[in-house]
Every structure is written in C-alpha cells, then in structure tokens.
Amino acid sequence: MHIHNLSQEDSILNSFISEIRDVNIQKDRMRFRRNIERIGEILCYEMSKTLDFAPKTITTPLGTSDTKLFNDDIVLCSILRAGVPLHNGLLNYFDEAENAFISAYRHHKENPETFEIIVEYLACPSLEGKTLILADPMLATGQSMVATFEALKPFGTPKNIHLVSVIGAQDGVDYVNNHFGKDTHLWIAAIDETLSNKGYIIPGLGDAGDLAFGKKLQH
Numbered sequence: 516m517h518i519h520n521l522s523q524e525d526s527i528l529n530s531f532i533s534e535i536r537d538v539n540i541q542k543d544r545m546r547f548r549r550n551i552e553r554i555g556e557i558l559c560y561e562m563s564k565t566l567d568f569a570p571k572t573i574t575t576p577l578g579t580s581d582t583k584l585f586n587d588d589i590v591l592c593s594i595l596r597a598g599v600p601l602h603n604g605l606l607n608y609f610d611e612a613e614n615a616f617i618s619a620y621r622h623h624k625e626n627p628e629t630f631e632i633i634v635e636y637l638a639c640p641s642l643e644g645k646t647l648i649l650a651d652p653m654l655a656t657g658q659s660m661v662a663t664f665e666a667l668k669p670f671g672t673p674k675n676i677h678l679v680s681v682i683g684a685q686d687g688v689d690y691v692n693n694h695f696g697k698d699t700h701l702w703i704a705a706i707d708e709t710l711s712n713k714g715y716i717i718p719g720l721g722d723a724g725d726l727a728f729g730k731k732l733q734h
C-alpha cells in the first residue's frame with residue numbers, strides 16, 4: 516500500500532489538524548465539522564494528482580486553451596456517521612462523483628473493551644472499473660474500513676482504491692496495509708502512536724462522530 520501521511524510536510528493542514536484535536540476549539544461543533552471538511556478538501560487535492568489525465572481543449576471567448584483533465588469515474592464511499600463531513604469535503608472538489616454510503620458502528624458486548632463492527636445500511640452504485648475512494652476520518656483499529664470494503668465487494672471490482680482518513684493509529688494503518696492490495700493508496704492527515712484499551716486513538720481527538728453530531732447512546 517502507498518501511504519501518504521500529509522502532516523510529514525509543514526503546511527496549513529497542520530492548523531486544521533490542531534484545531535480538531537484541541538479540547539477547547541472542538542467544543543464548537545460547526546468548526547469541527549468544517550475543519551474535517553477542509554482537511555478532506557486538501558487530501559482530495561493531493562490524491563487528485565494520481566488520477567488518470569487526458570488532453571482536453573477548452574474554448575474560451577477569445578480562443579482555445581489546451582489542458583489535461585482527469586477522466587476517472589469516481590465513486591465516493593463514506594462510513595456513517597463521522598464520515599459525513601469528510602465526504603462533503605471530497606465532494607466539494609469531485610463535482611461529478613457518484614456516491615455510496617455505508618453504516619458501520621462498534622457494537623460493545625458485556626466487556627467494554629471488546630466490540631464487533633456492525634454493517635447495516637448500504638447504498639452503492641456499480642464499482643466496476645471505477646476509482647473507489649473510501650472515506651472515514653478515524654482509522655483506529657482499521658476494522659471498519661476493512662469490513663466496509665468486504666461489504667462493497669458484490670458491487671464490482673474498482674480500477675483503483677484510495678483510502679482517505681484524517682487521523683489514524685499506527686495499528687490501524689498496519690491493519691489496512693495487510694488487508695488491501697499493494698496498489699491501494701492511503702491518504703491520511705496524521706498518524707498517531709497508539710490506541711487505548713477501548714480502541715481510541717491516542718492522542719487522537721476523541722470521538723469524531725460525537726464531536727461532529729453529538730453524543731449517541733450505546734446500544
């Protein structure tokens with residue numbers, strides 16, 4: 516897998532990552548969502564450089580302009596619910612993308628330290644020959660990303676797969692690295708050291724779904 520950790524380079528991206536981590540700034544739910552969206556836009560711009568481009572001539576009012584435009588058919592698939600602001604960021608740039616949504620949540624049994632991933636809702640177009648972008652802001656254990664990909668398999672074989680995430684734990688990055696093919700790309704804003712015994716990224720940012728949309732009751 517090709518791993519692109521964008522915070523290895525100094526850029527404005529670091530300001531947005533700092534804000535979503537900051538316990539005070541993250542109290543502003545709208546700002547949290549908007550920052551995730553802005554990070555999605557930056558990740559999207561970087562990944563767009565790896566798409567397939569073809570020559571195109573544009574007619575202006577005064578002449579013609581030769582350029583190259585990407586010609587991949589993009590399917591943007593996000594994992595509900597924390598994936599929604601990240602999805603919006605990607606869709607801000609990929610105007611014509613088709614969209615898929617899938618729900619994946621952690622179901623805790625009696626022991627709060629163990630959980631399984633439940634995939635329920637799934638709406639997806641054909642993936643055959645297309646460029647699939649799988650987006651989820653948090654890559655903790657990596658299980659949601661892998662469970663999502665398994666659930667998408669009946670929809671066809673994509674030409675390319677790009678995973679897009681905001682903060683990952685090294686364990687989760689290693690897990691997806693072992694489960695996706697070597698041609699898969701991972702575009703990620705930051706990779707943190709470790710996971711708590713409840714599967715939270717440390718230092719991370721807390722619970723992205725709750726910060727974006729409010730606390731949910733465990734069920």
Ligand SMILES: O=P(O)(O)OC[C@H]1O[C@H](OP(=O)(O)OP(=O)(O)O)[C@H](O)[C@@H]1O
Binds near residue numbers: 620654722724
């Ligand atoms: O890599 P993993 O260990 O699978 O964990 C990451 C998952 O956890 C979060 O979702 P969460 O279960 O909190 O659901 P939510 O979006 O509804 O809050 C996050 O958005 C991922 O989907």
Ligand SMILES: O=c1cc[nH]c(=O)[nH]1
Binds near residue numbers: 653716
């Ligand atoms: O740290 C984590 C791990 C999973 N989901 C989150 O929202 N945060």
Ligand SMILES: [Mg+2]
Binds near residue numbers: 723724725
């Ligand atoms: Mg959550």
